Amino acid sequence: MEALNLRDDMGENSAIAAHNSMQLIAFSIGEQTYGVEITTVREIRAWNGATPLPNTREFVRGVINLRGTIVPIFDLRARFGDGPTSPTKNHVVVVMSVGDKWVGILVDAVSDILTVSREDIHNVPEGNSVDTELLNGIVTHDSRMVGLIDLHAVVSGAKLDG
Amino acid sequence: MSDLDDFKATYFDECSELLNELEEQFAAIEAGERDSDRLNAVFRAIHSIKGGAGAFGFSALVGFAHAYETLLDYVRDGRVELTDDVCALCIRANDIIADHVKAAQSGDVLDADYGMEEKERFDALARGEAADDDETGGESIEEFDIDFTPVMVNLDAVEEVAEAPAAEDAFDTAPLQPETGHWEVTFTPHRALFERANDPLLLFRELALLGQMHTRAVLGEIPPLANFEPFAVYCTWEISIVSPTVTEAAIREVFEFVEGDCDITVTQVGAPAAAAPVAKAAPAAAADDGLDLLALADDEVGVPAAPAAKAAAPKADAAAQDKFEEAPGLSFSELAETMAPPPKPVAPPRAKPAAIAPAAAPAAEGEDHGTRAVGVQSIRVDLDKVDRVVNMVGELVITQSMLTQQMDETLRARYTELVRGLEVLAQTTRGLQDSVMAIRAQPVKSVFSRMPRLVRELATKTGKKIKLETIGENTEIDKTVIEQLSDPLTHMIRNSADHGIEQPDVRLGRGKSETGTIRLSAEQAGGNILIIVEDDGGGINRERVLQVARDKGVIPPDTNPTDEQIDQLIFAPGFSTAAEVSDLSGRGVGMDVVLSNIKKIGGSVHVRSSTGKGTRMTLRLPLTLAVLDVMLVKVGDSPYVVPLSSIVETIQVSRASFERVPSGGQVLQVRGEYVQVIDLAKRFDMKSQTDQDSRFVVLCEAEGSQKVALIVDDIIGQQQVVIKSLEENFERVEGIAGGTILGDGNVALIVDVQGLKTQLIHKNAA
Amino acid sequence: MTTLRVLTVDDSRTILAMLHHTLSNAGFEVLQAEDGQQGLDVLMKESVDVVITDINMPVMDGIEFIRHVRATGNHQSLPILILTTETSQDKRELGKAAGGTGWIVKPFDPEKLISVIHRVVH
Structure with a gap:
């Protein structure tokens, strides 16, 4: 918690300087665990449906109303090429800011808040092209592999004719 | 420096308003309305643009505006006739001013000779007319320009112009002797000095800053009390200043504002004869004002002599009307009316062209009841704040219409008071909406x-x-x-x-x-x-x-x-x-x-x-972007809205007559007209679970009276919605004009009727 | 010592803003009006220590404004400074004739502005 407060008060740099660590929100899709830096997360809410958007790619789940603004929802499973999620009330939308936009990501569940050291972040191994495209790096935590999501990559290419 | 940037932003805002005003005024002038009000407004606009430009050092703009302004001044007082040619030249000049403003704003540099041709024409016009005047009147606008040097901070220029030239020139030829910096000043204020709210005390205070000062009041000519005139000044001061650095110019600058309203001599003690004082007093004024002298005291007084001076220019105090010590403050207004015109300096300053004088008189007399409404009060509000109100009012309108919709017949019958309340709410909300929209509205x-x-x-x-x-x-x-x-x-x-x-x-x-x-x-x-x-x-x-x-x-x-x-x-x-x-x-x-x-x-x-x-x-x-009247429909399972303004009618599919066209598509026949059909479920790639016959045709017409028939799965009803942008957090989507949030919190998409039609042309083309 | 109050009268928002900035930085309290008529309205309600006015203004110009001020019972000793871009002096003379106390030449130098005010105000 202390690290979090520091970050809030003094900005990211001081937190890095203090601990050289970062906090992640970890969430799961099937067996896989992914994470995003906690500072980008705005809100976590239960899946409650979305209005589908026509003429967009399969992984664009639609749009929801977030306190009066319209926010697009991206289906992370579909984004990784594993077909669309069949969401239930137990599925979760993680709302994050990407640049000046807010987007939601549909995941199976939020599992944890992790503190990891930046030094422990490794490059994504070559091979799986979707992973290299969508991940910033990989970090091991309690013998679990956590993929760090590159949000900009996830939200790009949403239009059908791209 | 952000302050300066703020001022500049204000200035450019103001310029764009003034340029608009110029366009308007000249539109009227061109149409024959050549009255002085319009010319005055034009003159003021150029004057204001020039004034601000001077403050920021936009010298090209200042130069041009100044020449133009001078021409306008000539036109205003009739020395140059406002012919169609001159009018066209002015309109061209407005464009040049606009270009200069634009260049100043963007930091571009215009060609050095841009507008030079027009400037020369101003000059020629002014010269041509002014030739009838006496010789100084022939001064060209170019020469004005040389005098007028715009600089952000130009203290020296101010001093130079303000200085009395003759005396100064004479004096400056004599080299200064710092060791002998001892000056004697005699100072006799006239009545006019006090009438203009100048105050000897303040002058002495400022003089005292120059060096060591000693003052003595000369009180020789105070009349007997019976002859004492309350508003006359009976006192002269002799002041000595000792300082190694002080110059005559510095001393004279202190008396800058009272020149002509006093007799003053400045003499350097022990200076060569060349520096003999030149009295700048106005004899006429002296005759008028300085006849009697008041004996206030006869001791030598230092700076504290000032209280005596102060008594001569007191703050008004009606209660003191009868007390002679404070009397000078009383009825200056009456006095001002009976008094002769204020004295003029005897020697007109060097740079003053005689030709300006006739121009000045009408300007002084000219009452300008301009176009601006008096007493209209306004405040400047951040647009964001207004938009927040607009958005909230939009939401309020929708909540209100939702509430009204919830009232079914049974409820209506049972709760008449509630129904009445809702009606009032509806009216008030509409009124509120109109008022808020009016805030954002502009001509x-x-x-x-x-x-x-x-x-x-x-x-x-x-x-x-x-x-x-x-x-x-x-x-x-x-x-x-x-x-x-x-x-x-x-x-x-x-x-x-x-x-x-x-x-x-x-x-x-x-x-x-x-x-x-x-x-x-x-x-x-x-x-x-x-x-x-x-x-x-x-x-x-x-x-x-x-x-x-x-x-x-x-x-x-x-x-x-x-x-x-x-x-x-x-x-x-x-x-x-x-x-x-x-x-x-x-x-x-x-x-x-x-x-x-x-x-x-x-x-x-x-x-x-x-x-x-x-x-x-x-x-x-x-009229407004915020609220849209729409028809709420269903396409597949999703809610969509179609702007009511584009809907002609709705028809049940079972009652509509479709015809196949050779290409394989369908057209709808309405009253002998064939209309292209777009099945929204297909177009939007949704699964329609509705039986074909219970679907609906929404016949739309955009601009161009070209119609299009949209097939939807269900029609839910009409309502008002607040338009929300999809692009704020996502991007533009083909066929969708935006989104909106329904009463149940879900998002509905707005069908872009015009966009669908454009797409159609595309598809055909492909 | 009480704060000195300055009434600034100019139809140019830019000039008003710059005056406001300079004067309030120097510790003056600044009142504003956009033409002579508004200036008179302010003077009817507020007491000020010094007035700075433009000459060329709509509705009521600066010369007229000064005349009105001087003709009003309790403003004969109110210092009035004329803002002018004219170096040809005619406006200045007119302003003085109407009862102006002194003048400030635009574009003004902040220090000079303050020192000129102190020359006419206690």
């Missing part, structure tokens, strides 16, 4: 006023004769709409001037007047604003448009569109009769930009042309 004038210049430039470049008429410029539209209007309007007018209006000889050959007319008008029609650009040119060359459209694949080669459809093609993406891409009409950008800009703000464009007679382009714009 289209601010955009219209940019067009005369455009037309002038276009006329010059094309060699055509074009007259612009504007109508309804006080029509008000939402500020955002206005901001988005400038580019499309510019394009449309360029198009009219470039392709519509013919060359003068062609026009004459067709039996038209040599000068073409472009008419720009704005009017409110229901919930919309119509902006119409109309010209009396040759009309759209349909053969050519069709040919180009086919060549460019905008439409398939075998289609035979109607005349109206051909006209509309000029807005199609990719269409540009670029065979003659002049730098006027396009820079390769076609009219499709107009359409996309207008669509962005929820409007539509329609063009109607009559061969040989002209073209009329109509922009239909929403």
